[in-house]
Amino acid sequence: MVKVSIVEEKDVTSSPYSTDDESRTSSSASLSSVGSDASVDADETFFDRLSALVDIVPPTTRHTITSRISRTASFLKRGGKIAGNIVWVITTSALLVALPLALSLEDEAKIVAQEKEMMEQQQGAQQMLAPSAFPTPGSSDQTQKGLVPPGF
DSSP: OOOOOOOOOSOTTTOTTOOOTTTOOOHHHHHHHHHHHHHHHHHOOHHHHHHHGGGTSOHHHHHHHHHHHHHHHHHHHHHHHHHHHHHHHHHHHIIIIIHHHHHHHHHHHHHHHHHHHHHHHHHHHHHHHSOOSSOOTTOOHHHHHOOOOTTO
């Protein structure tokens, strides 16, 4: 059977690969620390991780990113406000001008259709009352002239 023991180095500072005593623990201790880190990671949110990146990104880069985001947001806000105002003006103009105009044009079209129908009715009545302009076969000239008293 093999016995594992920790060998202490005599000159810790001279080796570039040396570590401090806290990191040299048994494997069971390191496993327990990993298990406790997992419970911390479960409580960590996305915002916590993002805020931890602040130390990695230099301040000038952070300022540039922040200013660009704020300018973009300001531009989009201004553009949305202008687009909303344009849509409002077009909509109210259509309601105040175009809708009454469309209704009056529709009324005028109805009146023109009624006048045309009345003219057709009058022409139909005149055609029924007036003698036919085209003679029917087998009819004589006297019947076309209407009633003529005898002797004329």
